[in-house]
Each structure stands twice: as structure tokens, then as C-alpha cells.
């Protein structure tokens with residue numbers, strides 16, 4: 001992951017990585033340069049503000065931010081960067097991620113954070129690719145091919161299911 005990254009994947013704790021790595025995997029699949037870093041609004045507030053303020057200037061185009069529990073990170077980062085931020089609610093032992101989901105999705109007007117479903121970091125990666133693809137014809141074509149593959153996969157599973165009846 002050397003050179004200029006296009007997507008920043010950040011998370012409140014290293015313990016979020018088992019959930020968040022799915023976002024990194026998608027970015028790798030689509031050959032989108034990305035970086036990964038632990039940044040916490042609660043535990044490392046100065047680092048979080050520095051990261052958010054510097055992100056666009058460093059060449060990042062999208063930030064994916066995952067956090068569990070009282071998930072301030074996605075919204076706080078969104079407040080200090082003009083870049084699109086995608087929040088991933090990370091499910092923890094208590095409350096199953098509902099707390100995180102509500103923390104991320106209930107942003108005040110003026111500071112948007114795109115929110116994916118609980119634990120669905122793969123969709124965060126795919127959404128980041130779509131945002132980038134809006135201004136990148138080659139990436140747009142790859143996203144269309146991915147969608148066609150998905151459709152094909154469902155058709156094959158449907159055929160296999162009906163053949164087993």
C-alpha cells in the first residue's frame with residue numbers, strides 16, 4: 001500500500017479489523033489504492049482531526065470509517081473533511097451494533113455520512129468504488145461487469161435450487 005491512496009479505511013480500534021477488512025478486500029479486487037489506519041474520535045481526538053483535515057490534500061477521494069458502540073468517528077471525520085464519508089456500524093457483544101448504527105446514521109443536517117448496514121464493510125467498499133467510478137469510465141465498466149457477474153451467480157443458484165426440487 002505505498003504511493004498515493006484514493007480511499008482511506010479507518011476504524012476506531014484494531015479490534016474492528018475482522019469486520020473492516022471486507023472493505024479493503026473489495027478495494028483490492030477493483031485495484032483501488034487504499035490505506036488502513038486506526039483513528040479514534042474518542043481515544044485519539046487530535047489524530048482524528050489531523051487525519052480528516054489532511055485527507056483531501058493528500059489525495060484521498062473517499063473515507064470509509066468503521067466504529068462500534070458509541071460510534072462518533074464517521075461523523076466527526078465528516079465534520080472536518082469535504083470528502084464523502086461512508087460509515088460502517090461495527091457490531092459488538094452488547095446491543096448487536098444497533099448503538100453504532102444509530103450513532104452513525106442520525107447525523108445532524110449539514111454533515112452527511114453514508115451508512116451501510118451493520119457489519120457490512122463489503123458494501124462500504126463497493127459504494128466507495130461506485131463514487132470513484134462516477135468520474136472514471138474504466139472503473140464504471142468494471143462495476144457494471146461486477147453487477148453482471150452477480151446477476152449470473154443468482155441465476156445459477158436459482159437454477160440449482162429448482163433442479164434439486
Ligand SMILES: Nc1c(C(=O)O)ncn1[C@@H]1O[C@H](COP(=O)(O)O)[C@@H](O)[C@H]1O
Nearest residue numbers: 012013015040041042067068071072073
Ligand atoms: N466507537 C469508537 C471510537 C470512536 O467513535 O471514536 N473509537 C473507538 N471506538 C470503538 O470502541 C470499540 C471497542 O474498542 P476496543 O476493542 O479497542 O476496546 C471498537 O468497536 C471501536 O470502534
